[in-house]
Amino acid sequence: MGENLPLVWRKMPERYRLVGSKCLNCGRIYFPRRKICPHCRRKGKIVDIKMPEKGKIYSFSEVHSAPPGFENELPYFVAIVELQNGIKLFSMLADSPRNKIRIGAPVKMVFRKITENDGKGIIAYGYKFKVL
Amino acid sequence: MRDVAIVGAGMTKFGELWDKSLRELVVEAGAKAIEDANVEGRDIEAIFGGCMASGALTGQEHVGALLADHLGLNPIPSTRVESACASGGLALRTAYTAVASGMYDIVAVGGVEKMTEVSTADVTRALGGAGDQEWELFNGATFPSLYALMARRYMFEYGATEEQLAAVAVKNHHNAMSNPYAQYHREITIKDVMNSGYIASPLKLLDCSPITDGSAAVILTSMDKAKEYTSKPIKIRASAQASDSLALSDRKSLTSINAARVAAQSAFKQAGLSPKDIGMAEVHDCFSIAEILAIEDIGFFKRGEGARATAEGRTAIDGEIAVNTSGGLKACGHPVGATGIKQAIEAVWQLRGEASGRQVKDLEYALTHNVGGSGASVVVHIFERGY
Ligand SMILES: [Zn+2]
Numbered sequence: 001m002g003e004n005l006p007l008v009w010r011k012m013p014e015r016y017r018l019v020g021s022k023c024l025n026c027g028r029i030y031f032p033r034r035k036i037c038p039h040c041r042r043k044g045k046i047v048d049i050k051m052p053e054k055g056k057i058y059s060f061s062e063v064h065s066a067p068p069g070f071e072n073e074l075p076y077f078v079a080i081v082e083l084q085n086g087i088k089l090f091s092m093l094a095d096s097p098r099n100k101i102r103i104g105a106p107v108k109m110v111f112r113k114i115t116e117n118d119g120k121g122i123i124a125y126g127y128k129f130k131v132l
Numbered sequence: 133m134r135d136v137a138i139v140g141a142g143m144t145k146f147g148e149l150w151d152k153s154l155r156e157l158v159v160e161a162g163a164k165a166i167e168d169a170n171v172e173g174r175d176i177e178a179i180f181g182g183c184m185a186s187g188a189l190t191g192q193e194h195v196g197a198l199l200a201d202h203l204g205l206n207p208i209p210s211t212r213v214e215s216a217c218a219s220g221g222l223a224l225r226t227a228y229t230a231v232a233s234g235m236y237d238i239v240a241v242g243g244v245e246k247m248t249e250v251s252t253a254d255v256t257r258a259l260g261g262a263g264d265q266e267w268e269l270f271n272g273a274t275f276p277s278l279y280a281l282m283a284r285r286y287m288f289e290y291g292a293t294e295e296q297l298a299a300v301a302v303k304n305h306h307n308a309m310s311n312p313y314a315q316y317h318r319e320i321t322i323k324d325v326m327n328s329g330y331i332a333s334p335l336k337l338l339d340c341s342p343i344t345d346g347s348a349a350v351i352l353t354s355m356d357k358a359k360e361y362t363s364k365p366i367k368i369r370a371s372a373q374a375s376d377s378l379a380l381s382d383r384k385s386l387t388s389i390n391a392a393r394v395a396a397q398s399a400f401k402q403a404g405l406s407p408k409d410i411g412m413a414e415v416h417d418c419f420s421i422a423e424i425l426a427i428e429d430i431g432f433f434k435r436g437e438g439a440r441a442t443a444e445g446r447t448a449i450d451g452e453i454a455v456n457t458s459g460g461l462k463a464c465g466h467p468v469g470a471t472g473i474k475q476a477i478e479a480v481w482q483l484r485g486e487a488s489g490r491q492v493k494d495l496e497y498a499l500t501h502n503v504g505g506s507g508a509s510v511v512v513h514i515f516e517r518g519y
Contacts, residue, residue, distance in 0.1 A: 032266070032267055058285065058386070059285040059386055060281070061281055061333050062332065063276075063332050064329070064330050064331055064332065064333075065276070065331050065332070067253060067256045067260055067274060068253050068257055070272050078272055078273060078277050078281070080381050080386065088381040088382070089267070089381050090264075090268050090273060090381045092272045103284070103288050114272065115272075124270070126270075
């Protein structure tokens with residue numbers, strides 16, 4: 001994951017504060033940010049917008065086989081979270097008791113370490129979600 | 133646009149082929165296809181080769197040049213096509229458009245992946261590249277976990293069970309028993325699948341396609357010229373492709389792959405056919421849930437009915453629609469870039485009546501469905517006899 005250092009920095013507004021995009025022409029909201037509104041294309045006007053930090057689990061899985069960089073986390077839960085504004089995103093779950101993880105469970109964004117690995121000393125931070 | 137036919141087909145055995153390199157695989161499949169088509173090397177005008185991740189998996193890029201060089205076909209143009217797990221299907225479609233347009237008369241199409249030279253963790257990372265690197269992989273996604281999210285949601289929406297999903301793997305292992313090219317010749321039971329351990333819940337090891345080496349190739353020409361090479365040309369009746377969001381979370385639904393619906397509808401429209409006309413289909417069962425979504429997205433079954441239909445045996449070789457007679461990705465194996473070509477070859481053999489032991493009776497039309505990533509690209513073809 002060492003090669004992801006530029007990625008960590010480039011995506012800080014999204015990863016740290018859940019900043020997405022809103023198209024002023026059609027009102028649609030996107031996360032992560034987009035340069036072009038797929039609905040309006042050239043007519044679109046994209047501005048930043050903060051996403052709600054609460055939502056619910058839309059689907060989830062417990063991962064038992066991980067790519068390099070995530071071995072120490074195993075097993076861990078991932079989910080598609082549906083935010084209160086209807087936007088869906090992919091995230092790991094954190095600090096969530098197994099028996100509370102189910103479709104429809106309310107969740108809240110938390111700020112966590114994502115990976116720390118490969119001897120290069122790079123620690124990537126970002127959002128995870130926690131079952132309330 | 134003119135009609136296009138497959139006049140030759142060949143493939144390596146699929147499996148853990150420790151003693152064969154990437155280039156040996158493509159040469160073996162290519163030579164078999166050229167021999168099957170009875171075509172002279174000098175008559176081949178262009179090559180298209182599907183390959184997803186040779187760089188990450190073997191260190192070798194530039195697969196187009198490798199194909200032309202080692203098949204002894206320099207200096208003709210040779211192009212690598214990449215669309216993740218749909219690379220093979222898209223190579224076929226790209227070659228199809230090149231012949232249909234009249235640009236070339238005879239084209240070789242191959243697909244290859246050499247996957248057993250690196251660790252499972254490295255394969256996991258390489259295949260993960262078929263998803264969204266910045267927003268899925270970075271956040272801990274694995275490729276199985278994306279399909280697991282679809283499976284969980286499907287079970288939630290339709291009340292399907294893990295046992296019903298497991299029926300896909302059981303059927304495909306059974307079909308592979310009579311395919312000499314398949315990676316596995318081993319019957320499995322629902323219980324075997326249920327006891328195989330979670331990879332990404334609710335998907336277990338035996339819900340997942342394996343890591344496979346292999347290559348497959350076909351020779352295309354115009355329908356008009358096809359009879360010069362073979363008495364049994366197989367016509368490509370339709371070729372369609374569609375796209376969707378790279379990231380799973382951006383899709384409208386987790387229980388249907390829209391690009392598959394769009395590509396299948398487009399193919400049926402081109403062919404003037406409907407799902408009930410199809411007698412056998414090779415669909416992209418990279419995970420058990422993927423076959424369930426495929427048979428619904430193509431239109432063989434209504435949404436939410438695919439899992440139960442499979443468990444009831446309606447997709448067996450002697451069922452209403454024979455699905456994955458080759459054993460599918462699950463049991464024939466899934467050398468990623470080769471899979472789309474292998475699907476076409478199974479359709480060719482079935483239509484020629486050469487699928488010994490797994491032959492579908494009274495077959496008129498065959499369909500292939502090849503998916504890239506978690507559904508961001510899909511290629512669908514329909515085939516019929518051209519004789
Ligand atoms: Zn817009």
